[in-house]
Amino acid sequence: MLVLTRKLNESIMIGDDIELTVLAVDGEQIKLGIKAPKNIEIHRKEIYLSIQHENSEAVKIESNAIDSLNSFFQSKK
Known part of the structure; x- marks a missing residue:
């Protein structure tokens, strides 16, 4: 497993098409934004x-x- 550290509003790219962005951090809970092609099920x-x-x-x-x-x-x- 790859473990990466990101701060609020920072992103991680998976391949060329998928972007994960940290939108909010509240205690032990985080909100992730995911941009991906429509043909990718999430x-x-x-x-x-x-x-x-x-x-x-x-x-x-x-x-x-x-x-x-x-x-x-x-x-x-």
């Missing part, structure tokens, strides 16, 4: 992990549905 980590979990569950359900359909059609032969 989520808080807990939301990102929830999306990944839901996608994983959806694939399992879809796989089970396909297996059930396959069994159904095999029994009709």
